[in-house]
Amino acid sequence: MDYAAIRRLTSRLWGPVCAVTAAHGDDAGGQIAVGVLSASILPEHPRVLIQIWKANRTHDLIAAGRAFALHPLAADQADLVRRLGFRSGHDGTGKLDGLEWRPGITGSPVLASPPGFIECRVVGALDATDMTVYLGEVIAGEWRGGETPTVQAYEMIGAMPPEWQEEYRRHDQEQREAAARLLDATTDGIP
Ligand SMILES: Cc1cc2nc3c(=O)[nH]c(=O)nc-3n(C[C@H](O)[C@H](O)[C@H](O)COP(=O)(O)O)c2cc1C
Numbered sequence: 001m002d003y004a005a006i007r008r009l010t011s012r013l014w015g016p017v018c019a020v021t022a023a024h025g026d027d028a029g030g031q032i033a034v035g036v037l038s039a040s041i042l043p044e045h046p047r048v049l050i051q052i053w054k055a056n057r058t059h060d061l062i063a064a065g066r067a068f069a070l071h072p073l074a075a076d077q078a079d080l081v082r083r084l085g086f087r088s089g090h091d092g093t094g095k096l097d098g099l100e101w102r103p104g105i106t107g108s109p110v111l112a113s114p115p116g117f118i119e120c121r122v123v124g125a126l127d128a129t130d131m132t133v134y135l136g137e138v139i140a141g142e143w144r145g146g147e148t149p150t151v152q153a154y155e156m157i158g159a160m161p162p163e164w165q166e167e168y169r170r171h172d173q174e175q176r177e178a179a180a181r182l183l184d185a186t187t188d189g190i191p
Helices: 003-013 057-065 078-085 153-158 162-187
Strands: 018-024 027-033 036-038 047-053 067-072 101-103 109-111 116-127 131-143
Touching: 018 057, 018 109, 027 047, 027 057, 027 078, 027 109, 047 057, 047 067, 047 116, 047 162, 057 067, 057 131, 067 109, 067 131, 078 153, 078 162, 109 116, 153 162
Parallel strands: none
Antiparallel strands: 018 027, 018 067, 036 047, 047 131, 067 116, 101 109, 116 131
16 A cells, blocks of 8 residues: 555544643643544534544543543644643643643643633543544533634644754654554554
8 A cells, every 4th residue: 555645645634733631630731632523413412533642641631531621723822732742741741830721620621822622521432552532522612712713733833943843753753653562562463
């Protein structure tokens, strides 16, 4: 299979750049995600799907707390993308320190700076080996962004200074290696 050609197609299927936050007990954290999708037929039963990589600390917080908050970001929020998306909370530093946020109904951190948020309880989870796909039932939310457009990752990353882009590439490579290790563990020996 021509993986480069497939990637040219699948890269067009990513969602907008979002911040995903979660908490369990006194632990709170967050990350960036573009594996996000609205999953509702009836507007009065809003749901979303998110893809969260197992190497992420936010994955552990969602798995433990069974809830998350999702915030679509605006194009001028590159600082937040770098803070939440270029390093892991596994390194021990509080990723939300210094950010303005409040605990939502589920305890998931609701960030003040994005144009909106939804808060979800996990009602389903698909184990995809290197990631978990969570189905979230929306239990609260707000959009205060007016006509603020969402932004795609290639636009957001492409507008960053070269040294930030290099940081992104390094972290992305580490994530790919972690995913490959998890996938190899189950595909080992299978032709
Ligand atoms: C533009 C962008 C898109 C990303 N998309 C996803 C995604 O869809 N799912 C995911 O689990 N991680 C995604 N990540 C990676 C995490 O945000 C990143 O690994 C983060 O450092 C994890 O932090 P944590 O370990 O504190 O949870 C993305 C990162 C960036 C910068």
